[in-house]
Amino acid sequence: MFSALSSTIRIFANSPPNNPATRCKALFHDTPTDPAIIALAALAATLGDARRAQRFIDLTGIGTDELRRRAEDPELLAALLRFLEAHEPDLVSVSEQLGLSPEVLVEARRELEEGRR
Numbered sequence: 001m002f003s004a005l006s007s008t009i010r011i012f013a014n015s016p017p018n019n020p021a022t023r024c025k026a027l028f029h030d031t032p033t034d035p036a037i038i039a040l041a042a043l044a045a046t047l048g049d050a051r052r053a054q055r056f057i058d059l060t061g062i063g064t065d066e067l068r069r070r071a072e073d074p075e076l077l078a079a080l081l082r083f084l085e086a087h088e089p090d091l092v093s094v095s096e097q098l099g100l101s102p103e104v105l106v107e108a109r110r111e112l113e114e115g116r117r
Contacts, residue, residue, distance in 0.1 A: 035108035035115075038098070039077035042105060045094045046080060052090055056083055074112045081109035 047053045057067075060079065070076045084091040085106060095102045 035111040036072065036074065036077060038100065038104060038108040039074075039081055039112060040071070041098050042084060042094050042108075043071065043077065043080050045097045046084070046090075048097075049093075052093075056080065059083065074115055078109050078112040081105055081112070085109065 046056055056062075057064075060083070062070075062076075067076075084094055088102075091102045091105060095105050098105075
């Protein structure tokens with residue numbers, strides 16, 4: 001499992017010009033308030049930082065296969081945003097990478113959580 005996780009993290013972390021967070025950021029021009037798009041971009045940014053990605057994996061216990069399978073699951077996306085909220089430096093770093101305020105990420109999490117009730 002760890003070798004698969006390491007290769008997944010390396011794929012995201014070792015592609016700066018085509019960083020998934022940067023690619024997702026381009027979507028904000030058309031859909032700046034879509035909580036799923038915002039959360040997916042935050043997921044890409046989280047996986048793009050090996051330290052942050054490993055901490056997310058360690059704290060949640062999610063494996064790479066489950067992460068791939070559930071990447072669009074609102075519950076997982078809300079959990080990721082809660083993870084970022086729990087450590088303000090990560091929340092600020094990811095929001096800066098995405099060109100959004102931290103409040104936008106917090107609101108996206110709220111909307112994702114409300115949508116599943």
